[in-house]
Amino acid sequence: xxxxxxxxxxxxxxxxxxxxxxxxxxxxxxxxxxxxxxxxxxxxxxxxxxxxxxxxxxxxxxxxxxxxxxxxxxxxxxxxxxxxxxxxxxxxxxxxxxxxxxxxxxxxxxxxxxxxxxxxxxxxxxxxxxxxxxxxxxxxxxxxxxxxxxxxxxxxxxxxxxxxxxxxxxxxxxxxxxxxxxxxxxxxxxxxxxxxxxxxxxxxxxxxxxxxxxxxxxxxxxxxxxxxxxxxxxxxxxxxxxxxxxxxxxxxxxxxxxxxxxxxxxxxxxxxxxxxxxxxxxxxxxxxxxxxxxxxxxxxxxxxxxxxxxxxxxxxxxxxxxxxxxxxxxxxxxxxxxxxxxxxxxxxxxxxxxxxxxxxxxxxxxxxxxxxxxxxxxxxxxxxxxxxxxxxxxxxxxxxxxxxxxxxxxxxxxxxxxxxxxxxxxxxxxxxxxxxxxxxxxxxxxxxxxxxxxxxxxxxxxxxxxxxxxxxxxxxxxxxxxxxxxxxxxxxxxxxxxxxxxxxxxxxxxxxxxxxxxxxxxxxxxxxxxxxxxxxxxxxxxxxxxxxxxxxxxxxxxxxxxxxxxxxxxxxxxxxxxxxxxxxxxxxxxxxxxxxxxxxxxxxxxxxxxxxxxxxxxxxxxxxxxxxxxxxxxxxxxxxxxxxxxxxxxxxxxxxxxxxxxxxxxxxxxxxxxxxxxxxx
Amino acid sequence: xxxxxxxxxxxxxxxxxxxxxxxxxxxxxxxxxxxxxxxxxxxxxxxxxxxxxxxxxxxxxxxxxxxxxxxxxxxxxxxxxxxxxxxxxxxxxxxxxxxxxxxxxxxxxxxxxxxxxxxxxxxxxxxxxxxxxxxxxxxxxxxxxxxxxxxxxxxxxxxxxxxxxxxxxxxxxxxxxxxxxxxxxxxxxxxxxxxxxxxxxxxxxxxxxxxxxxxxxxxxxxxxxxxxxxxxxxxxxxxxxxxxxxxxxxxxxxxxxxxxxxxxxxxxxxxxxxxxxxxxxxxxxxxxxxxxxxxxxxx
Numbered sequence: 001x002x003x004x005x006x007x008x009x010x011x012x013x014x015x016x017x018x019x020x021x022x023x024x025x026x027x028x029x030x031x032x033x034x035x036x037x038x039x040x041x042x043x044x045x046x047x048x049x050x051x052x053x054x055x056x057x058x059x060x061x062x063x064x065x066x067x068x069x070x071x072x073x074x075x076x077x078x079x080x081x082x083x084x085x086x087x088x089x090x091x092x093x094x095x096x097x098x099x100x101x102x103x104x105x106x107x108x109x110x111x112x113x114x115x116x117x118x119x120x121x122x123x124x125x126x127x128x129x130x131x132x133x134x135x136x137x138x139x140x141x142x143x144x145x146x147x148x149x150x151x152x153x154x155x156x157x158x159x160x161x162x163x164x165x166x167x168x169x170x171x172x173x174x175x176x177x178x179x180x181x182x183x184x185x186x187x188x189x190x191x192x193x194x195x196x197x198x199x200x201x202x203x204x205x206x207x208x209x210x211x212x213x214x215x216x217x218x219x220x221x222x223x224x225x226x227x228x229x230x231x232x233x234x235x236x237x238x239x240x241x242x243x244x245x246x247x248x249x250x251x252x253x254x255x256x257x258x259x260x261x262x263x264x265x266x267x268x269x270x271x272x273x274x275x276x277x278x279x280x281x282x283x284x285x286x287x288x289x290x291x292x293x294x295x296x297x298x299x300x301x302x303x304x305x306x307x308x309x310x311x312x313x314x315x316x317x318x319x320x321x322x323x324x325x326x327x328x329x330x331x332x333x334x335x336x337x338x339x340x341x342x343x344x345x346x347x348x349x350x351x352x353x354x355x356x357x358x359x360x361x362x363x364x365x366x367x368x369x370x371x372x373x374x375x376x377x378x379x380x381x382x383x384x385x386x387x388x389x390x391x392x393x394x395x396x397x398x399x400x401x402x403x404x405x406x407x408x409x410x411x412x413x414x415x416x417x418x419x420x421x422x423x424x425x426x427x428x429x430x431x432x433x434x435x436x437x438x439x440x441x442x443x444x445x446x447x448x449x450x451x452x453x454x455x456x457x458x459x460x461x462x463x464x465x466x467x468x469x470x471x472x473x474x475x476x477x478x479x480x481x482x483x484x485x486x487x488x489x490x491x492x493x494x495x496x497x498x499x500x501x502x503x504x505x506x507x508x509x510x511x512x513x514x515x516x517x518x519x520x521x522x523x524x525x526x527x528x529x530x531x532x533x534x535x536x537x538x539x540x541x542x543x544x545x546x547x548x549x550x551x552x553x554x555x556x557x558x559x560x561x562x563x564x565x566x567x568x569x570x571x572x573x574x575x576x577x578x579x580x581x582x583x584x585x586x587x588x589x590x591x592x593x594x595x596x597x598x599x600x601x602x603x604x605x606x607x608x609x610x611x612x613x614x615x616x617x618x619x620x621x622x623x624x625x626x627x628x629x630x631x632x633x634x635x636x637x638x639x640x641x642x643x644x645x646x647x648x649x650x651x652x653x654x655x656x657x658x659x660x661x662x663x664x665x666x667x668x669x670x671x672x673x674x675x676x677x678x679x680x681x
Numbered sequence: 682x683x684x685x686x687x688x689x690x691x692x693x694x695x696x697x698x699x700x701x702x703x704x705x706x707x708x709x710x711x712x713x714x715x716x717x718x719x720x721x722x723x724x725x726x727x728x729x730x731x732x733x734x735x736x737x738x739x740x741x742x743x744x745x746x747x748x749x750x751x752x753x754x755x756x757x758x759x760x761x762x763x764x765x766x767x768x769x770x771x772x773x774x775x776x777x778x779x780x781x782x783x784x785x786x787x788x789x790x791x792x793x794x795x796x797x798x799x800x801x802x803x804x805x806x807x808x809x810x811x812x813x814x815x816x817x818x819x820x821x822x823x824x825x826x827x828x829x830x831x832x833x834x835x836x837x838x839x840x841x842x843x844x845x846x847x848x849x850x851x852x853x854x855x856x857x858x859x860x861x862x863x864x865x866x867x868x869x870x871x872x873x874x875x876x877x878x879x880x881x882x883x884x885x886x887x888x889x890x891x892x893x894x895x896x897x898x899x900x901x902x903x904x905x906x907x908x909x910x911x912x913x914x915x916x917x918x919x920x921x922x923x924x925x926x927x928x929x930x931x932x933x934x935x936x937x938x939x940x941x942x943x944x945x946x947x948x949x950x951x952x953x954x955x956x957x958x959x960x961x962x963x964x965x966x967x968x969x970x971x972x973x974x975x976x977x978x979x980x
Contacts, residue, residue: 022923024912028776028786029872029902030920032940033913036933037924044928 010059012052047673054670061663083123085142085179087172088113089131090156091190093163094546094596094619096220098191098227098314106158109189109220113153116187117146124182127175128152131188133164133616134547135171142175160316160546160596162616163196165203173210184213192219192625195618203633215634219627226256228263229317229620231288233307236451238532239383240326241361245296248322250307252291253620254283265291266308269298275305286623300328302542302610304598317620321598321612323542325535330383332531333365333375335390341414341510342366342388344518348527349386362531372397376404379556384534385409389416389509398425406499407553407585410534414509415473426505427480427496430473433508443467443492444485451536452483452529462522469515472507480505483530495533500553502537504530542611550590550599552609554579559586561603568597568613579603766807766823768859768890769794770852772869773814773842775916780960781901789960790868790897791837796968797866798833802826808833809859812840813851820858846917849877853884862889870897871944872917878944882951892953896944900961905933 027033090113096106103111117126125142126149129135138152165188172186190196197203207215232251240246248267254260260283267275276293283289297303302325309318332349336342346364350357357363365382367375369390375382381404387393390413393401401411402425415430423429435441445465448454456464464484469492480496483504494505508514517523544550559581566574579586588601593613601609734743734754747755771794777787794810801808807825810833812818819836848869855865865885871878871894885892901907907926914921926933941957948955958967 022910022912024914024921025907026779026916027913027922028779028870028899028916029937030776030913030915030917030922031872032902032936033922033929033933036929036936037922039936040929040932044925048928 012056051670051673054666054673058663058666058670061659061666064659082182083121083125084183084185085125085176086120086185086187087127087129087142087175089129089135089165089168089172089186089188089190090138090153091132091163091165091188091196091220092130092156092159092161093132093193093196094158094160094316094615095163095193095314095622096191097158097316098221098622104158105191105221109218110153110156112218112220113187113189114150117149117153122146125179127172128156129168129171129175130156130159131165131168131190132159132161133167134161135164135168137171137175140175142179159594160613160615161594162545162619163190163193165190165196166199166206169203169206169215173206173213176213186213186215188215188217189220190217191221191622192217192627192630193619194621194623194625195616197625197633200629200633207634207636211636217627217630217634219624219630222624226254226258226260227313227317227620227622228260228283228309229253229255229314229615229617230265230307230309230320231317231617231620233305233320233322233614234451235305235322235324235536236455236529236532238528239330239361239535240297240324240532242298242300242326242328243296244361245294246324248293248295248305248307250278250291250293250320251288252280252283252309253288253317253617254285255620255622256285258285259283260285263289264310267293267295268306268308270303297324297326300326302326302600302607304610304612306598314620314622316596317615317617319596320614321543323539323598323610323612325539325542325610327361327383329361329363330535331363331365333367333372333382333385334388335367335369335372335385336388338366339389339416339509340512341518342386344510344523345386345388345412345414345527348524349531351524351528369397373400376400376409381407381409383410383538384412384531386412386414388414389511391416391418392420393422393425395422398422401425402499405501405503408500408538410501410503410538411498412504412506412530412534414506417509417511417514419473423505425498425503426478426494427498427503428475428477428491428494428505430475430505433471433473435469435471438470440468440470441472441486441488441490441492442469444487450483452526452533455525455529456522464522464526467515467517467520467522469508469517471514475505475507483533497537500538500541502534504534542609544593544611544613545616546594546596546613548593548613550588550593550609550611552588552601552611553585554588554603554608556581556586558603558608563588563601563603563608565590566600566602568595568599766809766859766863767797767801768809768811768823768855768863768865769797770811770813770855770865770867770869771837771840772846772848772851772867772871773812773818773840774846774848774869774873775814775843776846776870776872777842777897778916779899779902781899782961784960786870786897786899786960787840787842789958789964790895791840792964793868793895793897793958793968794866795834795837796964799830800972802830807863810836811851811855811858812836812842813848813855814843815845815847815850817851817854817858818843820855822858846873847877848873849879849881852878852881856881856884856888856890859888859890862891864891864893866893866895868895868897870902875943875947879947879951882947882953886951886953892948892951894944894948894953894955895958896941896955897958897960900959903937903959905930905937 090109092106096109097104099105120126123144125144127140127142128138128149130138138156139149143149169186176184176186229252230250231253232249234249235246236249237246238244250265252263252265261281263280263283264277265280266277269275275295278291278293280289280291295305302323304321304323306319306321311318334342334346334349346366349362349364350360352360372385385401385404405411405425411425413426419430443464445463446457448457448464453464455461469486472492475491475494477491477494480494480503482491482493483495484491484493486492492507496503510518541551558579561579562576563579564574564576579588588609590599590601596613596615599611599613600607734756738756744755744757747753771790773787777790778785780786780788798808798810802825805825807823809823810821819840821833821836848871852867859865882892905926910923910925912921912923945955956971
């Protein structure tokens with residue numbers, strides 16, 4: 001369009017043509033005319049020259065204004081002045097809620113995006129994506145509707161989600177795929193948290209695969225001075241029941257640069273009833289420390305226990321809740337209770353005097369294998385089934401148990417001495433027994449990490465290392481983990497998840513010639529803790545991360561009834577609907593798990609579930625990826641760029657508005673001057 | 682109101698004596714000068730004698746002093762004939778050859794002179810003719826014979842003028858030719874040496890002449906209406922000037938106004954009558970307007 005500058009010749013051409021288009025005449029009053037010319041010649045020439053220059057300047061200004069001149073800049077520096085196609089990735093993970101002053105990082109990012117939009121060329125097209133571990137498009141395809149873009153930006157919410165970038169980048173690259181005629185850009189507004197990009201190589205690869213796209217990370221705010229966050233809140237011990245003490249473990253991360261001392265934690269139950277407090281004496285920088293309190297729930301039913309830290313830069317991780325189903329009584333079916341193992345197991349389930357067994361929260365129900373179909377067909381399923389010394393699990397029984405596990409049941413297996421097979425359900429395969437005639441192996445006694453066994457890291461609680469297996473079935477893990485490890489490093493107890501439930505497999509029956517576990521002092525507490533762990537596994541669906549789906553299978557008679565869901569926060573929103581029956585049963589389902597906090601579900605006024613949504617612990621780690629690293633990961637080496645000059649040219653700010661004003665000014669001056677000259681003549 | 686044919690002045694006709702004569706007569710008859718007193722009559726006319734009043738004489742000429750002294754009614758009689766002459770001076774300098782239409786200033790001047798000669802001779806006054814440019818090119822001494830009108834027309838028609846001009850020198854010569862005082866009518870654009878004009882006027886008025894100046898200018902010289910780019914060729918020299926006239930119009934008109942003001946002032950200084958004539962305007966109207974003024978002044 002700058003070729004239009006040739007139009008500046010038009011006023012000059014007109015000026016010259018006028019000079020050549022001459023008429024002539026005889027004249028008598030030459031003296032009068034000569035005197036007049038002498039008087040005015042200089043002024044007239046000056047006026048004409050100024051007018052000619054003004055007219056040329058008007059033409060030049062008009063051409064330049066509409067040609068949108070550009071200046072070349074560095075590939076990674078400067079801002080585009082011509083139209084671009086851009087995708088804005090706005091990090092709305094929970095860590096963007098951190099504040100260092102009046103505005104949170106999220107609001108700062110929005111402000112910077114607004115300023116960039118204001119400076120953007122009006123014909124640019126922009127898409128917007130909320131970037132997190134589950135990105136959401138605000139404006140899926142690039143558009144040039146500035147009003148819509150600003151509205152979408154203004155309404156963009158901060159979320160409680162974890163950080164993540166690669167999925168968002170993939171969406172951005174797809175959004176730009178159709179753009180052909182202008183520079184492409186992806187602008188990432190983020191706090192640059194480490195968890196944002198666990199694999200920098202993935203980012204490098206993407207940048208190399210798309211050299212035509214300028215990827216520009218924009219770090220919002222500096223790293224905060226300090227942040228403490230509750231990264232986990234768990235219960236350990238047995239099954240929660242009214243009045244029964246549980247150990248509540250609260251783990252706190254110190255994400256700041258310095259040591260944190262005397263960190264207070266407050267606990268509250270349900271609607272805020274104080275439930276205790278503790279002080280963590282010292283947490284080193286970058287480390288976590290655990291505080292433990294003992295707590296008993298006062299009544300059966302769904303409850304939530306909340307731990308609270310003092311407010312700091314990131315509020316979202318200063319509070320975490322734990323949802324717990326407190327049951328009055330749970331039934332445990334003991335199959336083949338007449339066996340040696342069955343006797344010990346029944347005692348471990350209800351380790352109380354006979355006369356108190358009826359009131360105990362766990363009730364062992366003796367049954368035979370052929371009674372299982374009837375027991376598992378009941379509406380109210382038992383909490384767990386313990387198979388004591390089966391020689392095999394027949395296929396029909398396996399199918400039955402599989403369906404039971406799918407509904408959240410739990411299975412514990414002590415294989416019989418003549419185990420023959422049918423271990424398709426089990427978390428490990430059993431090989432032929434070994435150990436006869438050897439000293440045997442023992443359970444691991446120290447360095448225990450599993451929630452069931454770590455209690456015994458404290459020697460005051462005993463020593464699991466004195467549990468001996470004179471003979472055992474070697475376990476080959478398939479779909480589970482080792483709950484107990486043997487001294488030879490192999491699993492001694494395997495646990496795995498199947499359906500909504502769990503399966504636990506011991507390496508030996510509870511017979512004296514196989515193991516001393518049944519008579520070990522740790523057996524009963526171990527078994528109680530195992531049942532508690534199975535219960536927590538069942539209750540694992542009660543404590544979710546943002547975006548995870550809550551499901552609970554209710555009683556069949558609840559089908560068709562109205563349910564209400566109360567969302568977190570004072571005056572929290574309510575949603576609801578009607579429960580419907582499905583092949584699994586009557587399922588209460590909630591997919592919108594974005595606000596952090598405690599959710600309460602009720603059916604026709606009766607509470608049926610409490611669940612919590614907690615922050616991804618990684619969001620508490622506010623350590624920032626250095627800007628130089630981000631730049632290096634997103635910069636494509638020149639040899640990798642196929643068409644570097646054209647696609648990587650960065651233009652400076654457009655001068656159109658200024659030039660238009662200059663154009664108007666020149667035109668006004670020219671008109672005024674032409675009028676003045678005309679009047680003068 | 683004059684018949685419309687008197688508005689048209691045909692340059693070709695002006696160049697032929699007979700046609701010029703006819704034209705002049707038509708213009709003058711249109712004014713009906715024949716029915717009026719000569720406007721050039723009664724000025725600077727010498728008292729000759731008394732005669733006794735007869736019924737019907739013009740009472741304006743009663744000599745009241747004599748009536749007061751003698752109680753008799755006597756009329757003053759004046760010298761009219763051979764002691765009173767009107768000199769017509771027509772400038773034929775090159776600049777007079779300019780005309781924005783086909784009628785030049787010189788054409789106009791000839792017609793005007795022809796009309797004036799006609800008027801004067803009809804009134805049985807004497808007229809002399811001086812055709813001048815840098816000097817008196819042709820001089821016709823005074824005549825009061827109506828038959829000499831044809832000769833006057835012929836001379837006017839033949840007169841072409843030259844490239845040079847010196848009106849002042851010409852006027853000096855004319856003043857020497859006119860032995861008796863009378864009226865001198867100058868028809869010129871006066872685009873000449875202003876000092877020379879002043880000397881000429883001074884000499885004429887010193888000699889007792891009444892001077893009337895018809896300052897004839899073309900409409901374009903008066904309004905300078907040119908647009909675009911023009912080359913002006915000097916009629917009185919070889920120089921040329923290429924300009925955008927619109928650029929200088931204002932200043933030119935200002936200078937023209939100053940020029941005519943100076944000329945008027947010069948005329949007034951020497952008690953000469955000044956009349957600015959636009960050659961684009963109707964000559965009959967111009968003439969009749971001036972003659973009517975003269976008549977009023979004569980009372």
